Amino acid sequence: MFCVRGLRVWRVCSDPESSGRCPNIALAIETQNLNKTYGVDSDGTAVGLLDLSLSVEEGQIFGLVGPNGSGKTTTLKLLLGLIFPTSGSAKVLGYPMGSPDYKERIGFVPEGPYFYDHLNAVELLAFYGGLFGLSGKELGTRTQELLELVGMWTRRHIRVRNYSRGMLQRVGVAQALLNDPDLVFMDEPTAGLDPSAQMQIRDVIFQIRERGKTVFLCSHLLKEMEPLANNIAILNRGKLVITGPMETVLSGEQDFYRLTAEHVDQSLADKVGAMAETAENAAGVFRAKFGTQTAALEAAGVLDAGGALVTGLQPDRRSLEEVFIAAVKGEQ
Ligand SMILES: Nc1ncnc2c1ncn2[C@@H]1O[C@H](COP(=O)(O)OP(=O)(O)O)[C@@H](O)[C@H]1O
Ligand SMILES: [Mg+2]
Structure with a gap:
């Protein structure tokens, strides 16, 4: 389902019966017209986060993407209760944003985490575990489990001052999971x-979701988010551009099927080309685009019967970068 809010904001819902609203699923986060303005730009537009309304279902990896300065960290800080909104509201795990009620059920990996550098991984987790009231056997078991999860158990005696960026990030993830949170926020984790x-951080993120947790991930790396997030929201200059399931966002408004084949002589290429939306036969490869799967399958049958080798038939997908560029065209 597809509906338009305002000029450029699309909320895409995969359920055809939903009339533009996603069905009743437990929400980990819900924001309504959330604003945080820091001032105005040289061209007079407000700077910060502007009128953000989105929802994040429980148990998914939700990606908040957009270029630097688009408002991702501001959104995170608001949801964590570290800063206050100019206007609007939000709920986190069912509680009003900023309330202390959900704080012990969330974890946070900041961008470039900073830790006392004289500690090793075990001492570091003991320090943070103490803040959550963990001690003794429970702390020891949790520490080992988490350092194994992030691939740091065998290097647990190395001090933070000798860490690579990747090690720092992994220990940051372990620290964020100490309290066994239901919802984990990560800012530019890779x-x-x-x-x-x-890749290792991505694997850990998948494992966190497999444990039934919700991950709210901010990144300016659109390519990286593509295979990772179930649902995404794209921000540009503080405004929500698109939000919805990744598959739906990438497939766009119109579905196409791409068919490729080899050993296609020109008369066969002309015949199948006449069945397609577009077709070309160059450098030994025949490529054609179809509006429906049925038409693509029929064409594949004709190619096969004509002695060609069908090498691919798949739905056309745009990359997240292409989606972003198309959505913000003319704005940047
Ligand atoms: N404390 C602040 N004071 C003034 N402007 C800020 C502050 N924090 C962020 N901004 C501005 O708000 C916009 C969004 O910033 P941010 O949320 O950090 O973006 P992102 O995380 O997407 O890179 C940027 O233009 C940034 O310069
Ligand atoms: Mg940021």
Whole structure:
């Protein structure tokens, strides 16, 4: 389902019966017309977070994406109760934003976490565990479990001052999970990490979701968010541009199917091309685009019968970068 709020804000819901509203699912976060303005830009537009309304279902990885300065960290700080909104409201785990009632059920990995650098991973978790009232056997078990989860158990005796960025980030994740939170906030968890460290953090994020937790992830790395988040919201200059399930957002308003084949002679290419929306036969590869799956399958049958080798048939998907650029066209 697809509906338009204001000029550019789309809320996309995959349920065709939903009339534009997602069905009744338990919400971990819900914001309504949330504003935090810090001042005005040189061109007179407000700076900060502007009129954010979104909902995050429990048990999913929700990605808040957008370029630097688009309002992601501001959103996080509001939801954590670290700053106050200019106007609007939000609920976190069913409680009013900022109330102390949900604080012990959330975890937070800030951008570039900072820890006392004379501690090793075990001492660090003991320090933070103490703040949650953990001690003794319970603390020891939790520490081992979490350091194993983030791949730091074998390196538990290394001091923070000798950590790489990836190690710091992993211990940051372990620290955020100490209180066994239902909802974990992460701000740019993989920024500045090398590809293998990024992959490890991604694996940990998947594991957190497998444990039934909700992950609210902020990142300016659109490519990275694509395989990770179930649902996303895209911000640009403080405004919500698109929100919805990743699949729906990437598939766009119009579905297309792409068919590729090899060993297609020109008369066969002309015949199948006449069935397609667009087609080309160049450098030994035949590519065609169809409006429906049925038409694409029929064309694949014709290619097969004509002696061609069908190498691919898949729904057309845009990348998150393409979605973002199309959505903010003319604004930046
Ligand atoms: N404390 C602050 N005072 C003034 N402006 C701020 C403050 N915090 C953030 N901003 C501005 O608000 C906008 C959104 O910032 P931020 O939420 O940090 O974006 P993001 O996390 O997406 O990079 C930016 O233009 C930033 O410069
Ligand atoms: Mg930020």
